[in-house]
Amino acid sequence: MRLTAHYAPHAALLLLLLCAALAASAAPPIHAPAHGRHDGAGPHHGKERGMKNANSVDKIVIAHRGASGYLPEHTLPAYAMAYALGADYIEPDLVMTADERLICLHDIHLESTTDVEQQFPDRARADGRWYAADFTLEEIQQLNVTERTNPDGRRVFPGRFKAEAKGFKVPTFVAMVELVQSLNRETGRDVGIYPETKDPVFHDSEGLPIERVLLDTLAEYGYAGRDAKVYIQSFGFENLREMREAMGSDLPMIQLIGGGEAFDDRVTPAGLDEIATYADGIGPDKNRIADTDGALVTLAHQRGLKVHPYTFRADQLPDGTRRLEDELRRYYFQYDVDGLFTDFTDIAVGVVHPERRVRLYPK
Numbered sequence: 001m002r003l004t005a006h007y008a009p010h011a012a013l014l015l016l017l018l019c020a021a022l023a024a025s026a027a028p029p030i031h032a033p034a035h036g037r038h039d040g041a042g043p044h045h046g047k048e049r050g051m052k053n054a055n056s057v058d059k060i061v062i063a064h065r066g067a068s069g070y071l072p073e074h075t076l077p078a079y080a081m082a083y084a085l086g087a088d089y090i091e092p093d094l095v096m097t098a099d100e101r102l103i104c105l106h107d108i109h110l111e112s113t114t115d116v117e118q119q120f121p122d123r124a125r126a127d128g129r130w131y132a133a134d135f136t137l138e139e140i141q142q143l144n145v146t147e148r149t150n151p152d153g154r155r156v157f158p159g160r161f162k163a164e165a166k167g168f169k170v171p172t173f174v175a176m177v178e179l180v181q182s183l184n185r186e187t188g189r190d191v192g193i194y195p196e197t198k199d200p201v202f203h204d205s206e207g208l209p210i211e212r213v214l215l216d217t218l219a220e221y222g223y224a225g226r227d228a229k230v231y232i233q234s235f236g237f238e239n240l241r242e243m244r245e246a247m248g249s250d251l252p253m254i255q256l257i258g259g260g261e262a263f264d265d266r267v268t269p270a271g272l273d274e275i276a277t278y279a280d281g282i283g284p285d286k287n288r289i290a291d292t293d294g295a296l297v298t299l300a301h302q303r304g305l306k307v308h309p310y311t312f313r314a315d316q317l318p319d320g321t322r323r324l325e326d327e328l329r330r331y332y333f334q335y336d337v338d339g340l341f342t343d344f345t346d347i348a349v350g351v352v353h354p355e356r357r358v359r360l361y362p363k
Contacts, residue, residue: 056352059332060339062194063087064311065106069343070360071161072145073113074104075168079176083183086349086356089192089231091341092176095199096208101137102173102217108132108199112150114143114170133206140170157315173214177221192229196256200239211243218251226250231308233283244278252280254308259285267296272303281306281338286331290318294335301336310341312348314361324361325351 066078067085074092082090092104110116110130116123117130119142124130132140145168148156155163173195180191195214197203203210214232223230233254234240243249255275257263265271267288275282282300286309289296300307309331314324321327324344328351331337342348350357 056332058338059352060088060308061086061345061348061352062308062339062341063090063345064341064343065091065093067343067345069160069314069345072147072165072168074106074171075145076171076175076179077168079171079179080183082345083180083191085345085358085360086353087191087345088339089194089229090176090180091194091196091233092173093196093198094173094210094214095132096203096206096210096213097135097137097140098133099136100208100213102210102213103132103137103140104171104173104176105132106198108202110135110140110143113148114145116143119143133203133208137172143170144168145170157313159315173217177217181221190229192231193223194231194233194254196233197236197239200234200236211239211247215243215247215249215251223251226252228252231280241278253278254281254283254306255279256310257282257284257288259287267299269299272299272305276303276305279305281308283308283310283341286310286312286340289331289335289337297335297337306338308339308341309337312340312342312344314344314347 063079063082063085065073066075067081068074068078071078071081079090079092093106094102095105095108097103106113108131110132116135120130120135120139123134125134144166146165147161147163149163150156177193180193184190197210197214200210218224218228218230218232228251231252231254232240232243232249233256235256235258240253240255243251244253255266257266266275266282267284272282282305284296284307289307289309297307312324312328312331317324317327324342324347328340328342328348331340332352340348344361346358346360350359
């Protein structure tokens with residue numbers, strides 16, 4: 001499958017990362033756990049799966065927005081670097097353009113991670129935000145991706161990649177999928193993808209069919225059935241169920257759970273019972289696990305649900321924690337989560353697969 005040239009990447013850096021990924025093929029392949037089938041109870045009932053398993057071989061590393069601790073988030077170079085560092089799954093957040101194309105972007109707005117304000121100063125809505133849904137793919141591809149900034153222009157993570165670097169673009173979901181599949185073919189690995197549908201209520205209000213286009217794209221690229229190397233994730237309360245029941249998808253799905261009060265009923269026994277009727281696991285704010293001393297993980301496992309908390313960062317540690325490795329070991333082995341989202345793929349790989357680690361942080 002040819003890697004589609006949806007934009008011109010930061011060529012030298014991307015070439016270096018691809019070479020590193022190809023070199024990784026000489027090492028033993030990294031295997032994520034197989035997705036259990038839901039025999040006898042339909043495609044979305046998860047009671048049969050095993051409970052606790054502290055074996056690190058069964059635990060996965062999810063590259064949050066690619067290798068976003070090192071390169072601008074949601075760019076092809078960040079995805080390639082995450083692959084080379086040993087990620088089991090790579091996460092693209094997805095939003096839709098005005099012409100119904102899926103692009104990899106964390107927000108439904110553009111100004112936090114691109115130069116849209118400079119290139120299209122008159123295209124903001126009345127609320128002062130630049131929405132991806134108001135731009136065609138051709139227009140989106142004119143933008144330059146930058147490190148994430150706050151509304152006042154200050155960088156969210158000041159110590160990360162050079163803010164003024166040029167050559168990073170917003171990729172399409174198709175380009176991301178083709179990158180991962182091409183690298184899998186060349187290396188013999190089987191790295192998965194972990195797309196999130198961003199703000200499904202907003203997309204519905206704009207008449208943009210994000211769920212249908214996502215499922216059609218996944219089918220086109222061969223992601224089918226319970227064992228597909230994909231997890232579809234969402235904070236939405238209804239769109240996963242819609243994809244499962246109304247659209248008939250049997251792909252693995254993860255219900256994201258935020259830290260706010262709106263999600264409190266989702267972490268009760270009754271809430272987890274409901275999630276188990278349509279999803280394969282939960283992706284909770286990591287504080288929900290720490291606040292219960294791991295009890296949430298136990299409750300989820302009792303219902304056959306996997307647990308993939310977010311987000312783990314070496315430059316944003318909780319009070320009392322000196323190193324990211326210490327926090328990761330606590331979640332992987334003390335709380336027994338099945339996988340987790342991290343900006344620093346290499347550090348998590350070093351914790352669960354130490355023989356494969358390429359260390360980049362700290363500098």
